[in-house]
Amino acid sequence: MDIFPNETIPSFMARTQLLAIHKRADSFYQSVLDCSYTQTCGVATYRLKKLSQLLRMDLDKIITEHTAYPYFAHYMPEKHARSLREAISGDKPKVLEIETGSVNSRLSIPGYHSFCPLCAEHDIETHGVAYWHQIHALPGVSACHIHKCKLIRTEIRPKILAIPNVNHAEAHEASDKEVLFAQLSAQLCQNFTGANQSTTERVKHYKQQLESTGYISTAGYIRRQELLSNIRSFWSDLLNQTDFANVRASGTEHNFVRDALRPSHRTHPVKHILLSGFLNHCDHRIARLHSVDAKPQKQQTGDNNHKLVIKLLRDGVSLTKAARESGISYYTVRKLAKLHGIQHRARPKKITPEQERQVLELLKTGLSMKKAGERVGLPESTVDNLLLSHPEIRAARRRLKKTRHTEQLDQLRDKALSLIQNNPDMTRKSLTDSFPEVFIWLRNRDKEWLYKHLPKALTPSQAQSHRYKHQHDLWKNRQRKAIKGLRRLVLCMMTSPPENQRLSVSYILQALKVRNPQTHIRKTMPAFWRQLTRFAETHEDFQLRKLHVLYKAEPTLFSIYSARRLLKMASSFPPVSGSVLEQAQALQKRDFNYQRPTEQQWLLLRDTRIHSVRKRCSQPYRRNRSFKDVYQNPP
Template identity: 25%
Template sequence: MDTGPGFFLSPFPDETLHSLLSRYCRLTGFASVRQAFSNVEHSYTFTRNTSFPCHLKESERLLKPVTGLDTNALISRHTLLPYFQPFMSPEQLVMTRRQMESRNGQGLKMRLGLIASSLERYVRVRFCPVCLAEDDQKHGQAYWHRVHQLPGVWICPHHVQPLSIIEPVWIRDKATRCFLPTDDNLDAHALALEVSAIQRDRLYRLAALSWSALDRDCDPLQHHVLQQNLLRGAQAHALVSSTGRLRLTPLADMLSIYFKGLPSAGEFSRLCPVRAKQAPSWVLKLLRKPRGAHHPLHYLLLADALELNFDDLAVQRSVQMPMSKSIATKVTAKTGGLAHTLKEMYSEGHSLRQIGAVTGVSVSTLHVYAVQLGIHVRARPSILLPALRQQIRDQLVSGKAFSEVATDCSVSLASVYRVLRMETDLKDMLSGLRVERDRENRRLRFIMERERNTAAHACTDYAWLYRNDRVWLKGKVQCIRKIARKRTAVIDWPSLDRELSLRIRECVSSLRARPGKPLRISVALIGRELNSSTLFEKKLLLLPICSLELKATCETLDQFHHRRIEWAAKELRARNAIFGAATLLRFAAIRPPEGNAASYLMKLINEA
C-alpha cells in the first residue's frame, strides 16, 4: 500500500515491531488493522504480537518509506531475536533470520527448543507504568518495550518497578488487533505483578541480565564456552570437586536457597527444583554437556545464581579449569613444601589422588613418601587373593554399593570393578538381584499408593508392573478394591452465584447506558459480555440467584421494541425530521408482526 510522504514515523528505542505497526495504523487514519494492511500479503504474520514475526520483507516494503528501516534493522532493533541469538548455533541463527525475512513461522519455535522448554505458555504482554509516563514526556507517545516482554522479566530494569500485565484471556481473542499501552480499553484488563521485598532485588538482577543479553545484539556463543564459564562460576562456589565432578548436594542446596527468593508462579514454576536435595535437570545439562537448544532464561538464571554477569558468560578463556580455592592455595613444587602439603592435606581428609592432582605427583610416589614421613596410610593389596575376592563377591551379592565394598575391603574402586569382570557369573547375578529388588520396591510402592485410595491406573508404577509383572498386578488389583470416596466440590457455587449476580446487574446497567442503537437484553447477550455463556447454558440450575436476576432483567420482545422506538423517536426529533408510524418503525429496524405499522405502534404505546 502506498502511504505517500505525508508523515514520517520515528522508531523509538527498544520498541517492539507490534508497537511500531500500531502507531503506523493510528497515523494512517484507518479504523482497523485489516484496512491498514489490506494490500499487504501475509500481514497476519508480522502484525501479531509475537517473539518472532515473519515475512518481514513485506513489512519492509510498507515501513521503509516512512521509517527508513530495512529488514535487518527491524530484526535487530524491534524483535526479540537479539535476546535469543547468543545462545543459538550459527546455523540456527541463519535459518531463523531467513525464516523471519521471507517465510512463515511454522516449526520455528519447535526447532529452537522453545516449545520443549514449556516457557512459551507463560508469555505475557507486560508494561511498566513509570516507563509509560517517561515515554509520553520524552517522545510524546507511550509504547511497548521489548525488554518488558522477555520471559523472567517481572521488574523494569530501568526503574526497578514491578511490571503490569494484560489479562491473557482477554487479549488472546484479540491477537490480530494492534494495541498501545495507553489505550482506554486496556486499563480495565491490566494487572500488577505481585513482587515481595525479598524477591525485588533478585528479580531486578535477572531483568538487568536479560536486558544486557538483548541490548548487546552479540553473535552466537559457542556452547562449550558457555559451559566452561558456568563451571568457573560453580568452581568459585566450591560446587565442583578437584577432579572436575559436580558436587550435586551442595549444588541442590544452593539452588534451593536461590529459588526461594523468586516467585513460585509463572515461568519460575517450571524452573524451580521439583524434589528437595536434587538440582533441576536443566541445570545439570548446562553444566555437564549442553546438547541441542536451551532457552536463554536457563542460562541467565543459572548465571545469576552463580553471581555471573553477561560479560562473564561471553568471555573466552583458556581451557584449563581453576582448582578449588581450598586446595589451590596449597600447591607447591618443592620437596620441602611437599612434605608440609602432604601432612596438612591428608590430615584434613583429602585423598592421595586429590593431593596428587594438586601437587602433580603420582599416587604411588605419594604413598611411598607418606610411609617415609611416618604418616599412616591405608595399604591396598596389589594382588587380589582368593579370600579377598570372595569377600568382595559376598558383599556385592549382599546389595552393598561399590564404594562401600571398596571401603570395607580396603581396596580401590577399580579393584571392585576388576573382580566384577573376573567373575563371569557375578555380573548376571547382580543384574538379577537388582531387577528383583527393583520389582519388590515397585510392588511395595504400588500397594501403598493403592491403599491411599489412588486409582490403579494412576499409580506411579502401574505401567512398569503391567509390562513386567502382569500376573501379580492383576491379583493385587482384584484383592485391593478401590474405596468409595466422597467427592468434594471443586467450585464454590454459592459464592460464584452471588458474585456473578452482581456482575449481571452491572452488565445490564452498562448495556442500557451504552450509546447508539439499543440491543435486546437477553441471556445470550449477557453471557457473551461476561464470557459466561457456558455457565448459563449448562449450570444455571446451580446458580439460583443468577437465574432470578436474568429473569428480572431480560427483556421481552415488546419491551425491547418499546425501548428501541423511544430511541428512534429521540434521534429523529434531534434531526428535526418529520416522521410517521412507518418511518419510526423503519428507523428503529422493527417489523410489525401484523403488517400494520400504526396499529402495532399504538399497541406498544398503550402497553407502556
C-alpha cells in the first residue's frame, strides 16, 4: 500500500487499518510498528524509521513530505532541528510539543484534522479515497490556499483513526488574509532545502525591511506601538480566531515581534509568518497614514505638556489644535481649560439644525459619539460639546448602558451555567479556551461569580499529571538518564576540569543539555538534584582550584607577590571570603593543602536513598557540617 502525495502519517495509518483485521488503533500499531503509537498530532510521531523500512521508502522523503518537520525546522537552529528529527524518526516516545517549541511559545500543536472539500473531491477522483493533507494540518491554517475555501475541522479522538468524512461537506469562501497565511505556511514545507538561514542574518533582514518602511527611528529604535497597531489591522481576520489567542499582538514590551527579532531565541513559525507576511504583503504607506491619523504621536510628556496646553489655550488656540500640538488627548485639554477657567470655542465647526437633530437621535439610541459623528459627518469633539448642553441625554445614555450591561451579564451567566453543566469532564482551563467569548468576558467583569460556579481548579501536581497522563514514567526515565550523564561528566571533570569555568549548577545542566528550570528539577528529579548539588562548586571552591593551578604552573609567584595580588592573577574576580585568602597565605608558607575533599566527589557514585522533596527543602544542606556527619546522617 502506497502513501499518497502530502498525506499525513495518521491518514496513511487510518487507510491501512481499514484493510487490517485489527479494530483498535493501539493493537493495530502494535502489530505493525511494535508500539502503541498513540501520539497523533499535526507534526507526526515517532518510529518513522521502522515505517520507512516497511514501505521501502527513503526516511528523508517521509519526514520532509509527510510530516510538519520542514515547517518547524525552517526557523530552528541546527541543533534543535536535529533533536526534532531524532524525536520523529527514533524509537523512544518524546513530547513533540516540547521539541517543536510550541510549549515555550504558548502555541499548541493542532488537536484536530482539517480537510478541504474541493481537495477531497479531487483526491476521490484521482486516488479513489479522500485523505488528510499535511499542509492543512499546520498551526493556525484555516483555509486552503489552492481553492481559497475554508477548511473543515474534525477533532482528534485518542486511539481512533479515521479518514475525512466528505458527506454534507460544503465549500465556503475564505478571507484574503486566511488564504495568505495558508500560502505562507505551505511555502515553508514546500521550499525546504535542509540548510536553514542563520538567525543573525534573518534578524538583520527583518530590521532592513523595518528601516526601509519607516518603522525604525533615526536613533535606531523600533516604533513598536505603531508597528503592532498596523500588524493587528493587517491580520485582523486571523488574530480574532482562537488559534491565535495566545499570540501577544499588543503591548510595547511583551509581543511576538520582540521574540522574532531576538537572534538567540527559538520562535514559533507562526510569529515569523505574521511578521514577514505583514512586511512583504502590506502597503506600508497607507498603513502608516491611517496609523498617524488615528493616533498622533506624543511630543512631550509630564507637566511640560500641561504648561504648553495652558499657554496655547490662553493664546486662543482651539481645543483640537491644542491637543494635536501638545500630544495630550482632547478630553484632557478640555479638562485643563475648565480647571483654569479659560474660555474656548465650544463649537469649532458650525453644524446645521438638521445635523444637530440627527446626532441627538443617534445619541439617544446609545451609539458612541465617534460613530454618531461619522454617520452625520461631524468630528467627535463637536458631538461631545453638543452632548454637554443636553445633560438629560447624557443621563439617559448612562442608564441605557447600565441596562444593556445587566442584560448581557444575565445572558452570559445563563450561557456559562449551561456550558458548565453540559461539559462536566472539562477543566477550568479547557472551558475558558473552548468558549473564550463567554468566560473571558465574565472573568473581566464578574470574576467573583464566575470562579464560584466554575469547576474547582486543579492543583499543580494534578495539572501536571493531567498533561502527561499517557506518560507516567516520563520523569523517572529522564532522571535516570540525567544521573547517568552526570556520572560520566564527573569522571571527566575529576581528571580534566575546565580551567576558567566554575562547575556551577547552571554550567553542569547546560553541559548535560537539561533545559528544565532548577525549581522544576528539584521537584521532579530529586535524586538527580541531590547528586548534582554535591558535585557543583561554590565560588570558594572555584577560587581554590584556580589558585591550585597557578601554584602548580608558577610556584615562584607565591614568593614574590602578595596574597591579594595572587588572587587577582588566579581569577577574574576578587576573593569572595576570608578562607580563600587564608589558603593563599598558607601556600606562601609552602604549606600546601587543597581544601576540596575527594570524599565528596566519591559520594556522588554511591547509591542514595530517595526521600521526599518536602524534607529536602525543610532541611537544607549546611556547609559547616563535617564530612563524617554528612556520611552518617545524610540530609
